[in-house]
Amino acid sequence: MTLLINTEEARRVLTMDDCLEYLDTAYKDLANKEAVTAPPGGRWDVWVPVGDEKYYVFGTLQGASRRLGVFAMRFKSDIMHYPWEADGQTLDKYCVEPGKYCGLIMLFSIWNGELLAILNDGHIQHMRVGATAGVAANYMARENATSVGMFGSGGMARTYLEAFAKVRKIDYCKVYSPTRANRERYAAEMSDKLDINVIAVDSPDQVTEGTDIVAGCTDSAQPIIHPQYVTAGMHVTPVVPKELPPATVEKFDVVVRHNNGGAEGFFVGEDEEYSGLPAGHFDSSYRGVDRSDSPTLADLVSGKAPGRTSDDQLTCYYNVPGSGLQFAAVALRTYELAKEAGLGRELPTEWFLQDERD
Known part of the structure; x- marks a missing residue:
């Protein structure tokens, strides 16, 4: 039987400890050619302008692990646009209607070759990114690190802090996002969840003082971690390259890249149809500053x-x-735990088979 697992079921069973363990193993296997992520740069996106400075974007990535015994493909279908707000342009997206999203993982x-599971990617998406940052912090942050400065207050900011608190003894966190209610909600929720002191601050420069x-972990279309914010001894990680301007990257003594490529885009239409995007969007979002000489997380x-x-x-x-291997590892663990807990909806595997060879 093929198991259909929704976001709430994944949330009930998947833990950060699971993600950290499975991802650490997966990246070791990637370094030793026992696993693969495809495309090598992380993700393929197809862009189609649809009017009113909005874009249909279909993104896909794949990964496989021989040790884990699975292949996974994750894909998402979005309408994207970049509205202007008080602090500049931000990314907004939806599927069908605002507040709804379509992201699926197929686990084989x-x-x-059996299709083992179809999973909504909502919770898994946030957990696999946060956990990967946690894996990196475990190898790169000072052993005596006790504090976090967080830009952003959404889902990624939640899993990033949870992962950091698993690999270091974190006592407090300072958080800033442009909307006061959002950062105060984050502070209250994460203080309660992690039993640490999370403080909402009123300006970006306060985030990094003493952290x-x-x-x-933002949707900002502009850089947010400026050179004056970073000092000796810190460990810094962006959720996307555009959060770090080149001048900040130049200050780092040690840089480890997630991978050596970058997502690749394929575009319908003429250049002028993409005028609604922030300047330099594709370079800053897909590849960032050229640090291809740096080692990867697998290294x-x-x-x-x-x-x-x-x-x-x-x-x-x-x-x-982008890493399909992340989805292979974390989706497998979610599938295992959901089966143990009797969660998910069973679908006949025969529905996904045919007797005509392709």
Whole structure:
């Protein structure tokens, strides 16, 4: 039987400890050619302008692990646009109507090709990104790091802080996002969830004062972690490259990239049809600053490259979006746990088979 697992069922069973364990193993396997992520740059996006400075975007990525015995494909279908707000342009997206989204993971057995599960990606998406940042922080943040500065107050900001609190003894976090109600809600919820002191601050420059780990988890279309915000001994990680301007990247002593490529876009229409996008959007969102000479996360966790070698170093995990291997690892663990708990809806596997060879 093929198991259909929704977001709430995934939320009930999947833990950050599970994600950290499975992803650390998956990246070691990637370094040793026992796993793969495709495309190598992380993700393929197809863009179609649909009018009113809105764009249909279909994104897909894949990954497989021989040790885990699975292949996964994740895809998402979005209408995207970039409205102007008080602090500049931000990304907004939806499927069908605002507040609704379509992201699915197909999980297959590599041993017989069976479709094991179809999963909504909502909770898994946030957990796999936050956990990967946590894996990197475990190798790169100072051992005595106790504080976090967080830009952003959405789902990614929640899983990033949860992951940091798993790999370091975090005592407090300072959070800033432009909307006061959002940052105050985040502070209250995360204080209660993690039993640490989370403080909502009123300006971006306050976020990094005296903090050991700094993370960007925003929808901003402009850089947010400026050079004056980072100092010796910090560990810094953006959720997307555009959060770090080149001048900030130049300050880092150690940079580890998520991968050595970057997402790749395919475009319908003429250049002028993309005038609604922020200047330099594709370079800053897909690849960021050229640090292709830097080791990857797989190199780091496998011991092929060093991370931090002194407490004074300013380190960065440079997240370039997209890894199908993340979805293979985390979707498998979600599937295992859902089966154990008797969750999900069973669908006949025969529905997805045919007797005509393609």
